[in-house]
Amino acid sequence: MIVCCLDMEGVLTPEIWIEVAEKTKIKELRLTTRDLPDYDALMRRRLKILRENGIKLKDIRRVIAKMEPLPGARKFLDALRARQEVIVLSDTYYEFAMPLMEKLGRPALFCNWLSTDQKGFIARYHLRQKNGKEAAVRALKNIGFKVKAAGDSYNDLAMLEAADGGVLFRPPAKIARAFPRFKVTKNYPALLKALI
Amino acid sequence: MIVCCLDMEGVLTPEIWIEVAEKTKIKELRLTTRDLPDYDALMRRRLKILRENGIKLKDIRRVIAKMEPLPGARKFLDALRARQEVIVLSDTYYEFAMPLMEKLGRPALFCNWLSTDQKGFIARYHLRQKNGKEAAVRALKNIGFKVKAAGDSYNDLAMLEAADGGVLFRPPAKIARAFPRFKVTKNYPALLKALI
Numbered sequence: 476m477i478v479c480c481l482d483m484e485g486v487l488t489p490e491i492w493i494e495v496a497e498k499t500k501i502k503e504l505r506l507t508t509r510d511l512p513d514y515d516a517l518m519r520r521r522l523k524i525l526r527e528n529g530i531k532l533k534d535i536r537r538v539i540a541k542m543e544p545l546p547g548a549r550k551f552l553d554a555l556r557a558r559q560e561v562i563v564l565s566d567t568y569y570e571f572a573m574p575l576m577e578k579l580g581r582p583a584l585f586c587n588w589l590s591t592d593q594k595g596f597i598a599r600y601h602l603r604q605k606n607g608k609e610a611a612v613r614a615l616k617n618i619g620f621k622v623k624a625a626g627d628s629y630n631d632l633a634m635l636e637a638a639d640g641g642v643l644f645r646p647p648a649k650i651a652r653a654f655p656r657f658k659v660t661k662n663y664p665a666l667l668k669a670l671i
Numbered sequence: 672m673i674v675c676c677l678d679m680e681g682v683l684t685p686e687i688w689i690e691v692a693e694k695t696k697i698k699e700l701r702l703t704t705r706d707l708p709d710y711d712a713l714m715r716r717r718l719k720i721l722r723e724n725g726i727k728l729k730d731i732r733r734v735i736a737k738m739e740p741l742p743g744a745r746k747f748l749d750a751l752r753a754r755q756e757v758i759v760l761s762d763t764y765y766e767f768a769m770p771l772m773e774k775l776g777r778p779a780l781f782c783n784w785l786s787t788d789q790k791g792f793i794a795r796y797h798l799r800q801k802n803g804k805e806a807a808v809r810a811l812k813n814i815g816f817k818v819k820a821a822g823d824s825y826n827d828l829a830m831l832e833a834a835d836g837g838v839l840f841r842p843p844a845k846i847a848r849a850f851p852r853f854k855v856t857k858n859y860p861a862l863l864k865a866l867i
Binding site for chain 2: 476556557560561562569573577580581582583584585588602603604607610611614615617618619620
């Protein structure tokens with residue numbers, strides 16, 4: 476039996492931090508690991524910026540509540556889930572992702588979480604574990620599943636490598652060129668076909 | 672973050688083999704591991720009975736297609752999934768369970784599978800692994816989750832033991848007496864309260 480592990484942002488939903496940056500008009504929140512490769516440094520910077528601008532978790536959740544999954548994502552996911560098990564593996568946080576998951580029909584999601592201080596500012600982020608996507612794929616293989624995985628970015632490559640089959644969805648050209656062993660798909664029908 | 676692992680039959684749906692026994696009027700299909708403790712012997716017997724009575728996988732699926740989840744199960748599951756991740760851990764087979772999972776809003780399901788012969792009879796059953804429920808709980812704990820588990824029967828006890836918190840739902844009196852460390856719940860509001 477196959478379990479499909481899907482990245483969330485870029486595959487099923489838009490990038491959350493980009494949307495928050497746009498809606499709050501704070502350009503610095505657009506920083507990604509491409510700009511600041513140390514994830515911990517990046518997250519600390521983000522949390523500092525939020526606090527300096529008086530932006531609390533509930534404000535971010537208000538932005539996210541208005542976000543929609545990528546066009547066609549729900550239909551793709553329904554078709555995939557009718558055929559095999561799906562787990563969304565993401566580096567995001569439950570506190571951010573839940574409204575989007577609801578719009579996607581509540582697929583299982585393995586990600587990270589946040590804690591807030593008494594005023595409602597995000598005080599800390601909690602990684603479930605290091606290299607959480609890759610470790611989840613390995614854990615699923617260990618309990619007897621075949622695993623297919625789909626992602627779009629650098630933080631998905633270890634997950635794609637660990638899976639029995641890895642698929643790229645709308646990746647940057649650089650990644651597609653550097654990892655020719657992963658099939659590249661550009662729309663949901665092609666992604667569905669590659670996964671089933 | 673908590674993942675809830677739920678048994679399927681007895682917690683979310685009726686017992687499938689009992690329903691098949693009733694609808695096909697073959698009493699021997701009512702046998703359970705309580706009558707024949709060796710699961711492999713039990714399953715071989717079941718498959719033999721099916722073949723002798725000309726019952727193919729598609730006939731069983733027709734019976735299951737008319738089954739409904741237990742009254743209130745969908746509402747309970749929706750309320751639980753709005754709060755935390757849920758994975759259904761079952762000893763059943765995907766080929767049986769899928770129509771019921773659809774009626775339950777497609778929660779993630781880890782179970783086993785069947786293969787059929789050219790005529791459509793069930794030829795073999797495939798366990799994902801031995802002690803699949805317990806192993807899945809341990810795998811989830813290993814990737815950084817707290818795990819709560821709920822079940823109703825003997826085959827759930829190892830899963831309940833392995834979890835950070837185990838809850839019994841409408842168990843036989845014998846099990847409730849023998850395992851006083853597991854909270855006993857008798858309806859969905861109580862089960863929901865015990866899990867969140």
